[in-house]
Amino acid sequence: QDSKMAHQLWMEAVELGGSKDAHYNLSQSYSKYHKERGVEKDDKKELYHLEEAAMLGDAAARCELGFYEGERGNWDRAKKHWILSAAAGCKGCMERIKRGKKKGAVSNDEYKKTLRVHRKSLNLT
Numbered sequence: 303q304d305s306k307m308a309h310q311l312w313m314e315a316v317e318l319g320g321s322k323d324a325h326y327n328l329s330q331s332y333s334k335y336h337k338e339r340g341v342e343k344d345d346k347k348e349l350y351h352l353e354e355a356a357m358l359g360d361a362a363a364r365c366e367l368g369f370y371e372g373e374r375g376n377w378d379r380a381k382k383h384w385i386l387s388a389a390a391g392c393k394g395c396m397e398r399i400k401r402g403k404k405k406g407a408v409s410n411d412e413y414k415k416t417l418r419v420h421r422k423s424l425n426l427t
Contacts, residue, residue, distance in 0.1 A: 305331075309341055316351075322358035325351040329363065356383070361390035368395065381408065389419040396420045 309331045315324035329351035332344040349370065355363035368383035381402060387395040399416050402408035408416075 306341075316354075320354065320358070322355045322360040322363070325355035325358065326360050326363045329355060329366075356386075359390065361387045361392040361395070364390065365392050365395050368398070377407065385412065385416050388416050389423060391420065391423040 309328070312324040312327045312331070315321055316328065329348045331341045332348035332351065334343050352363045352367055352370070356367055364383050364387035368380040368387065370380075371377075371383060372380035381399075384392075384395040384398045384402075388399050396416070399408050399413060403410065403413040
């Protein structure tokens with residue numbers, strides 16, 4: 303019941319102008335991983351809210367969009383999502399970019415630029 307209430311509150315937050323957190327949480331509500339929230343799985347709604355959260359700057363949503371694109375074979379799009387997520391501070395995506403560089407899928411220039419921005423976002427410079 304608390305999960306259903308949370309879902310409803312996130313819906314209201316989105317209707318009032320939205321926030322990256324509300325969109326991200328709604329995307330998770332509609333995903334296959336959160337059936338316990340009492341919400342039917344809905345891939346279109348999950349993707350919509352992931353995209354909205356990513357556009358509002360949510361690094362986790364951006365990272366998940368990278369996986370979404372990768373699962374569909376859209377590796378250039380996946381890489382772009384992971385670069386943006388790493389630049390926003392996602393350590394997991396920075397590791398993916400590092401592995402991509404080792405495999406030749408990420409250029410040295412892309413890697414260096416992403417690493418520089420990643421470190422800056424984490425105040426490591």
